[in-house]
Amino acid sequence: MNQQLSLFGTPAPPRDERANLVIEAGAGTGKTTAIVAEVLKLMLEREDLAPERVVLMTFTEKAAGEIAERIRGALEELSSMLSVVGSQLSGEHRGQPTTDNRQQIGWPVGSPNPLVVIGDPERARASIRHHLANIDALRSQTIHSFCQSILRSFPLEAGLDPQFKIVEGFERSLLYDQVYEAWLDRETRVEPVDEVVREWEVLFGYAGYLFQIRNLILTLSNRRDLLGERDYELGSFEADVLPQLEDALLWIRRDTATCKDSAAAAVAAYLRDTPFSGGTLDAWIDYLQPIAPSLRDIDFRYCGALKQPMTFLRSGNKGDSIYDRLAGHRAALALVSLTRRFLAFLDGEKHKLGVVDFDDLLLRTQAVLEDEQVLARARAQFDHIFVDEFQDTDRTQANIIRKLARDPHGRYVPGRTVVVGDPKQSIYGFRRADPETYYRMTTELRDAGAERQVLDDQYRSDAPLLETINAMFTRLFPEEEHDPNVFRPAYNVLRAARPAVRRELDARVTLLHAQHEDKTDRFFAEAEAIAEWIRRNRDGGPKDLQRFAILFRRLTILDDYLDTLRRYEIDYVLPPTRSFLDRRAPVDLVAVLRAIAYPFDKGAQISAARTPYFALTDVEIVAGLRVAEGAAPETWRAFEEAIARYRDAAQHASLTELIDLLVTTTNIEQVYDAAADGERHLAHLERVRALAFEYEQRRGGSVRQFVDEITERREEPEEMEPTLLDESQNAVRIMTVHAAKGLEFGTVILPDLSFQASGGGVQLFTVEEPRRMVLAGGPESLSANFGPGGEPLKKIAREREQAEMLRLFYVAVTRAETDVVLVFNPEEKKTGFHKAVLTLLGDPSFPDEGREVRMTEIGPVAFEKLAAARADSRVRKRLRDRERERELAGEIVPWDGAAPEPVAELLSPAAVAATRAGAKNRAAGTLLHRVLELWDGRADTEPLLRQLAAEAAADADAVSRVRKRLAVIARSPFLQRIANAETIGRELPVRFVEDGILVERRIDRLVREPDGDLVIDYKSGAPQEERVERDREQVARYCRAISAITGRPCAGALWYVGLDGDVVVGV
Amino acid sequence: MLLRFAPYREIAHEVASRLAEGRRGRDPLSPWAEEVIVPSRGVAEAIAGELLARLPEGVAGVRLQTLEELAKRILADAGQTPRVANDLERRLAMRAAVRSVDHPMMESRGVAAMLERAYRDVRDSGVTLSDLSRRAAKARGLRSPRRTEAIVRAWSEYERLIAQLNAVDAADRLAQAARLAGPHTPPQLLAGFYDMTGAQFQLLEALLRAGRVAAIWMPTEEPFARTFANAIAPYAEVVRDLAIEIRKPRVEASQYETRLDELRDVCARVAALLADGTPARAIGIVARSLEAYDLRLLNRFAAEQGFSTTAAEEIPLPAHRVGRAATNLLRLRERGFLRAEVLELVRDGLHLRTKVDADALDAATRRARIAGGTSEELRVYRGRSRPLDDYIALVAELEELTASLDLDKLSTLIRLETEQDLAAAEKLDAIAATFRRTQVWNKGLDVSAVIDAIANESLPQGAKGAVWCGELLRFRGRSFTHLFAVRMQDDVFPQRRTEDPLLPDSDRALLGIREIGDGREEEELLLSLVHDAAANVHFSFATGDGFGKVLRRSRYLRSCPLPVAGSQHDAPPRQPATSNRQLNRQLQLLVRAGTNSPFDGYIGPLAAEPPSLSPTQLEDFGECPQKFLLKHILGVTDIDHPERELQIHHRDKGILDHRVLERFYRFAEGEALHLPLSAELAGRLEGFIDEQFEEHAAAAPPFNPTVRNIERRATKRILREFVVTDIEDLETAGLVPRHFEYRFGRKHQVPDHPEPFVLQAAGVPVRVEGTIDRIDAGDGRFRVVDYKAGQALRHKELDKKIDRGVRLQLALYAMAVAEFFQADPANVSGTIKPLVPGDTKPEKFAFVLEEKRATLLETLELFIRAILSGTFPAFPSESDDFNSCKYCPVNHSCRTRHDLDERYAVQRFKDPRTLLAGTPPR
């Protein structure tokens, strides 16, 4: 057994009992490289391992592709190095194990301490060849596509249609809303049940409006994973509150002391006079309801002897009371119960439609793996699981991985699982990822013998910057004993593995002063400080702006920054900030569609006229609506006529055809193309056209229904993958800290430091010690305010937000390669990143003007204050071509729009009637033609009729009508003519080339007569002039083809033979 | 019999020359000496092309047929014309069969579809159901014998039901043809197969045994073709040409950012080839699989470049007017005659006795807040207006129509006007005929099954063009000079086909049924055929779908040269359809918008002065001048959506609350109001609330009575708490409610003060009329009160907002009261009373007229001058501040609200007053 060097030079454990592995990789320490190394080690050890038995779970599609590519690249690098060594070997002594003097082969190639070292080149070459051959089978995928493959192979057990479709984005919100309305209708109108209606009433009492209830339920349904857990208590009235409540009541009734505070006096009077001996939660709420306003106003400082009970009755701050706590709890219980029922109803509807959404993929996989038999077969499918970005795992994903990583006896299988992550980068709280799950799962793995590996070689930041980062975060993430409810990972110092320093700087952290006289202009102050700083620090090179990145935590305040950057002529690259349905192009298109769909909506007509599709001025609109004389009213009339023409087209066009007609006849693409940010408009127009197409294919709704649905849906854009940055453009990068995950930039600039994201809206979370579920941010459960230890558990939500804010600060700062700029406004609230900066640097002082470097606890820090040079406010560029913009700035050009040509050619009612008449006895008509085609004109038609009736599944009535008809036709002269002639072919395929195109046709019947051949074509229905012309032309082409083939003349005949007609038309 | 291996190009060449050779000197119309069996239309067209090169005048009667077509002819010649069950019959039969077997598996959704797919695999393997049940009984090691047994039971019931329709399975026809094939069958040439199903092979083997196969050509010797080659070997004498060298085409790969760029550039390059003379038939576009939207984009971009492809698009039947009308009609009764669906039916052309104007009915039913219901439920609306009467008659007719729907008549109920309408009607007839045929075991009309059948139909759309475009499987055998292989993405090439859950591969091996495998080799073959089929192959792929989703390059491109970046076209190159002048006008909108231009509400002096202005109208102007222009000059009104308003409409609820409070305070006027509220007063308050709710219900019966009752009980609690806090406030303020719904101005029939309140602004007399909710009075002091629903956040900091001009109504009422009651402005105040007490202190909702009067007049001066000069800029605001857009009728399509730059330029003025006053922005 030859020794194989592991990472630390200590010999790796012998091959079979490899341990599970928890790799903690700080920011910039090459997390992906660590995973690739582990997979390589595995492949080198086990050449028999089939790649499809290795699963790599990543967070994004891009990461999945990247890891697979890097593994293949590494294998190829190693195999080419081995072949070089191989040739050396063949020259010297073959087959001997290598001695130490020879140069070792390791990966990553050329790195001072390679993660993987080749022990036995011969065996390595064989296993690399095997793995390279089937590398495509490697299952590198997101956890969602992994779950999808599980569900598709166990559809019956998962209760799913194996061809299930994934519904997301616009379509998902459409489905959720329609199902919500159907569920509400069933629960209240169709099958009202008292107990259910009472819950609706309780929640209505709390929320006040139905649409508020809808928002609460749809928001809460995002925490389906928690709502599924039944063993968490939302706080119990009897245990946590009732005893104190009864004591307070008894105390006030027994102690007849009076209180100076009028509200407390009114409460005391009521409690003493109104008999009540306690009871259920509802009973208490009804009993306390009349004195609710007074309870809220109690000022317990003036309650004298009754201070203690009164303090309890007015629990919480002024304006709150024990009544609100109880009513809030009741509303919380109602909300949770309603949401659970909604989710059950929703699952039923999805089941019927055979659709799932991304959450279902995880939840249903977790559920199907409860079935022991399925779990066994799923486990048998692969031997190794690698999980990337493990700090972003949520409870459901953790449960799935936990099940797959264990054996039937519930023990973790050694060597099967490798998880990689950095708890300090867990910033997706809003997407259910909770670091407590990371801590619990990694502790479980390590208690079961997993090895812990910490990567601390950082390849991103210059050494001086890394020193400062280490100093900052050793203070912000101190080593402290573990709090089960709020996980605060300790900081591990990183080593700068980058030898060369990219830029010589006096300090790597700059505090940039930003303060404006008028307090409301704080964002302007920050924007001008940043713009001025960039202007002074760009080196003028062709790509000198690319190294700057401004990372925000909210994009809603962006306008001041963008406006300032434009005024300083500093270009920027920006991800989408709002729902694309709120942008220019989709709003314009839907406005015009609405005007087409709703003729009686005058607002819609006016809005459509004001879009670039028609570009009427408001003067023309007002004149058109005959409110102000003077300006020409006929422009409005021409516009109304154009809309009416589109409305006619909409009768016979599909939604997609109508939109295509609109786009081509109004040239809107040329208009957007000429606009300054035309590319973005065109991309949005394409997206809304794709949406309309999907809507039509899946829902088949009319233009009206599409306009109604899309106006309702303002779907927020999913987080765009950061890869879409345009590398070529020389521009400052602007994005959220979340979007910057996994990216790196030269200089990171952090504005809006004091912003502290609050939970925002209803929040549901669980706490482990004590084991409680807490509902806060909307109606609050008792557990939120009355934790068993007495302290309110809702403060844990705030503590977790604070902890996540620090981790967000860590992610933001560690994006930097050379330096970090913190935009500091001394007057700002001491919250968010601002608070973190104060803990590190205390209250900083700034020079009047310029940059001053001072030594601080975290190393050299620059304190800079810049006098903002007032740039002139440059007029925004509207068109790409400045020259054309100048031309068009003058007099308004007269309107010259045109109405579109009609789209569909309508058939005359007579033509429609003729075809439909044929349709009535379609079956009989076809049967008659089939018989005539095959009948030689003499033999008894009965057997042929019966045989062909079976083929056409014609019913008895059709058969008898054809039989009667045949008797008549038998005597028809044309039939005799066919009978006498020699039949050459029935359904004869003919192929010929017609103006360059190869044509294939079938001739019903070809007969040969003394003076030439005759092509016969059977036609149903009566000979309508419109149709005869076209049919005649068609048969003429067949005759030309036949005579070309035979060299003999060939005539044609159209036989309009049906149940009523028998007309022959010569060709 | 000779077996030759050759690439498709050579196969077509050899088969054609053999056929042409056999034709020499024969009567051109006589039957051909040999017939050809081909795997796809592509191979047939390749052979026909080569044949026509040799016989340019054309050929008649040559048979280039599939095995299924040959089988059909063999049976027809023997007088047998069995009917193969159509898709709908098979689906209905399998669903009925599933219902007849009691096994837990049969409940799960989609099991019928799974059973159909598995049954298809069994029969295509040439295995009959009796073979299968015999083998299953003997087989050891099936994954779940009980489940397999239940499956076989379901299939035998399925076959019984199909037989009852005297129809057969396609595999039966092949088996019967194999039995009938014999010496009299014309000699066949087998061209281009590398694999076939078991059922197909049974027919081929019969032909081989009868010596009716003259020659076989195979396109490849790759491993996956070996099973087929070995099966033929015993009958053939193999003539092996030099190894099939797949001619090396010139290959290039290009990478695009999005699928739009890719398909647009491919069409541009095809157009360029067509322009310099390459014939359309020499160009092809192929992809592993083409989604419906790929076809839509290809045909759209092709049309822009002036050519068309053979890829026929389809539109699902329910998306077509006739299909949609049929679906809506079928569902109408069960969904309770919803208003929107009734009107959709009229607009989609349902033939009706009651002639109606759908738009007029739409507007009327919205105003009457009718969400739906039967004519009986709507009887309360009878006699109110003609459109409502028409609507009720329409619903009555629909009730009659849908009482018993006859599927056969469905297509006759809908107006037909175009060829596509006729095609749609024919599809509905075919569905009706199938349901009629299956009545024998499919009793009763199952509406959802019919709707499902309609959803599975589609109509061809658009004409077929010249340049071939299609999927890889249908591509076999074709060859081109230029072939564009598009959408070379990993997700378009499925990695691993999942196992059949009913018959896993392990069971299939035991039962002799074809395994699913992972289809990887076949993919490799299809791609090698692409290389063989064209002189120049252009691969292309996109790295993203243009909407943020990352796409990965297909692994088959690894052997290609490094991809080069494809060129990017933004807007299409076409000539503008409208005149250049109109294009300039459209661009002028972009250039001038947001610069106080005629596009921005600056319309110049109005001819007629507005007759009289109500405080609410002036407040609208204060929030957003353009909203005032739209609502009060151009007469734009809100469009209601009754379906979405289960609660009473917010305007009606406001009126109801006001009426209750007015009646309560009028009743309580005599007594001194003090706390605690007497039981008698509390009872009266609840009584007024009940009466108002009943009055409203009588006028417009609630669609959802349960929700209405919840609303009623909540209103009682809210108004009771409101009255208690109001009385407390009155006691502390020493005021008593004196006047209720105080009307002033000529527009009222019974005004409390006939004359409007006139004030001079911008040299013009402004007549102000309106209604004041309540006027409290006490020792010479007056207070105007305005109730607001909810917490009235838009009215917080009222006094500041009056100064800013975004709140005017109450201040104007206060001025009117000061004049009408000759009260000193210092003694006149005003307050908003939110019905729901939020955490905002009451004083934040109040103001004293004295402090506000001066700025108010200044504001009015500014506003009136702006109105007269026709200055109506839009001022979007959506914060809690005053949120002008929330109740604006055009907030879904207002240009300024949705244009970031226009919006930002305006919002920097903080409110319309500063905008109009023209103080320059920072």
Ligand code: SF4
């Ligand atoms: S949507 Fe807003 S900005 Fe536009 S007109 Fe209405 S209120 Fe004014």
